[in-house]
Amino acid sequence: MKIAYFDCFSGISGDMFLGALVNAGVSIESLSTELQKLNLTGYKLLAKSVTKHGITGTKVDVIIEQERQFKHIAEIQELINNSTLSNRIKQTSINVFQRLADAESKVHGVTTPQVHFHEVGALDAIIDVVGSIIGINLLGIQIIYASKLNLGNGLVKTKHGTFPIPAPATVELVKGIPVYNLGIEYELVTPTGAAIITTIAEKFGTMPAMEINAIGYGAGDLEIPEIPNFLRVFIGKKVEPQKEETITVIETNIDDLNPQFYGYLMDKLFAVGALDVYYTPIHMKKNRPGILLSVLTNAANVDKLSEIIFAETTTFGLRIYTAQRQTLDRESVPVQTKYGTINIKIGKHNGKIVSIAPEYQNCLLAAEKNGVPIKEVYQEAIEQLKNK
Numbered sequence: 042m043k044i045a046y047f048d049c050f051s052g053i054s055g056d057m058f059l060g061a062l063v064n065a066g067v068s069i070e071s072l073s074t075e076l077q078k079l080n081l082t083g084y085k086l087l088a089k090s091v092t093k094h095g096i097t098g099t100k101v102d103v104i105i106e107q108e109r110q111f112k113h114i115a116e117i118q119e120l121i122n123n124s125t126l127s128n129r130i131k132q133t134s135i136n137v138f139q140r141l142a143d144a145e146s147k148v149h150g151v152t153t154p155q156v157h158f159h160e161v162g163a164l165d166a167i168i169d170v171v172g173s174i175i176g177i178n179l180l181g182i183q184i185i186y187a188s189k190l191n192l193g194n195g196l197v198k199t200k201h202g203t204f205p206i207p208a209p210a211t212v213e214l215v216k217g218i219p220v221y222n223l224g225i226e227y228e229l230v231t232p233t234g235a236a237i238i239t240t241i242a243e244k245f246g247t248m249p250a251m252e253i254n255a256i257g258y259g260a261g262d263l264e265i266p267e268i269p270n271f272l273r274v275f276i277g278k279k280v281e282p283q284k285e286e287t288i289t290v291i292e293t294n295i296d297d298l299n300p301q302f303y304g305y306l307m308d309k310l311f312a313v314g315a316l317d318v319y320y321t322p323i324h325m326k327k328n329r330p331g332i333l334l335s336v337l338t339n340a341a342n343v344d345k346l347s348e349i350i351f352a353e354t355t356t357f358g359l360r361i362y363t364a365q366r367q368t369l370d371r372e373s374v375p376v377q378t379k380y381g382t383i384n385i386k387i388g389k390h391n392g393k394i395v396s397i398a399p400e401y402q403n404c405l406l407a408a409e410k411n412g413v414p415i416k417e418v419y420q421e422a423i424e425q426l427k428n429k
Contacts, residue, residue: 045177046248047187048273052229053238055169056101057259057272062176063088064099065257065276075175076168078125083107084164086172091260094269098258101172103165114142117167126171130178133241134171141236144213166233173237180276186249187242189219193229211235219245227263234272253277281391284368288316289340291347293356294323296331303332306353313349314342337366369396376425380407383422397423 047053047061063069069088076086085104090097117138121131177185192207192215206228207215214235254277261270307318321333334354338346340363347359369388376383383403388396399422408415 042183042279043181044184044186044249044251044277044279045180045182046251046275047185047238047242048248048275049188049190049230049238051261051265051268051270051272052191052193052227052231053234053272054231054261055166055173055233055237056103057261057270058173058234058237059101059169059176060088060099060259061257061272061274062173062180062259063101063257064259065180065255065274067176067179069101071179072172072176075126075130075179076172079120079167079171080124081109081120081164081167083109084168086168093260093264093271096258096269096271098260098271100260103168105164109164114138120167121171126175127178130171130174133174137170137174137236137240140214140240141210141232144210144232144236147213148209169233170237174241177241182276184279185238185242187238187245188248189221189245190215190230190235190238191225192220192222193227194222194224195226195228197228207235208232214239223267225265225267227265229263248275250280251275251277252280281370284370286366286368287340287363288366289338289343290360290362290364291336291338291343291350292360293334293350293354293358294325294331295334295354295356296325296329298332298355302353306334306349309349309353310336310346313345314338315346373400374426374429376422376429378407378418378421378425380411380413380418380421383407383418383425385422385426397426399423 047058059072063072069086073086083106085106087102087104089100089102091100092098118135121134121138124131126134192211195206196203197206197208207230208228210232211230214232215230218239220230253275255275257274257276259272259274261272263270303320310318315336315338317335317337319335321335323331323333325331334350334356336346336350343361347361350356350359369390371389372387373384374387376385381403384400386396386398386400387394388398399419404415404418404422407418411418
């Protein structure tokens with residue numbers, strides 16, 4: 042599955058979004074061709090390479106040759122619906138503008154149809170939004186993730202006057218989204234950028250587990266002393282993260298326990314919740330041969346297991362610490378063999394089978410019942426799984 046992760050360390054705007062996609066591989070010619078399906082004239086799309094803080098990216102500009110203003114959401118919906126764009130691009134683009142209209146409606150205390158678009162109804166804003174959705178489609182991206190949004194700080198001038206950053210409409214758009222402010226005195230997240238990313242992103246936060254195949258840097262207009270004004274996008278294949286859990290390890294060194302007691306000890310530890318128990322030969326002080334007892338367990342069972350170890354061994358103390366354990370996705374599959382039903386454990390990583398193991402106890406019972414070597418039962422189970 043192809044995914045994208047947008048790293049909004051320097052905010053996000055419509056032109057930055059377009060620039061990131063073009064820098065990551067979208068052809069400006071293909072983008073322009075698709076945008077012609079809107080049947081809009083009076084503009085030209087240009088892409089150029091720019092460098093900020095030593096990093097090179099792409100700046101996409103919409104050059105307006107004949108200004109056209111779309112004042113209400115109904116006009117924009119009509120424009121998009123009358124285009125020959127795909128239904129998916131149409132609907133997603135309309136959803137972005139609907140979010141913008143709803144946010145403006147809340148800020149100005151009017152109904153959504155009454156909202157009067159200013160900056161976001163301009164021709165360049167239309168191209169930024171629809172072009173961004175087209176670019177996502179051209180790259181074949183199926184799921185989009187994004188980082189927390191760096192909002193910026195200070196004041197911004199709008200058609201309605203000067204407001205603190207983030208602008209009122211931007212605040213409405215990012216409600217419920219993780220944001221932060223590093224005190225940088227610029228408007229880093231614009232209403233258009235906020236509307237695009239909050240409409241199409243499935244989740245905000247850290248980067249998902251993925252195999253990165255392309256990286257794009259989309260430049261904004263700002264020259265910021267503290268950070269490069271880029272939107273960064275990572276594009277690649279989603280991978281399933283390994284299962285990771287926290288377990289507790291109980292250990293002790295023993296050099297004076299009757300060896301006959303170790304089997305009984307292991308059985309008792311497994312009976313009350315040990316995930317694993319194993320013995321390691323070691324040499325202790327005075328060159329005595331000893332045993333390192335290791336018990337893996339969940340935190341909830343530590344007290345019960347410790348009590349058994351103290352009661353059943355000669356140790357005077359235990360070492361207890363946590364560790365991270367990664368495991369495969371596991372399932373048990375029954376297969377019919379000439380020796381009976383054998384369950385086979387299958388381990389998967391990123392959806393691929395990497396381990397196959399017939400259940401030992403099943404193989405043992407089948408071997409004893411049929412009077413054959415256990416290895417024959419084992420091999421028969423593997424063969425039947427392949428034929429299943």
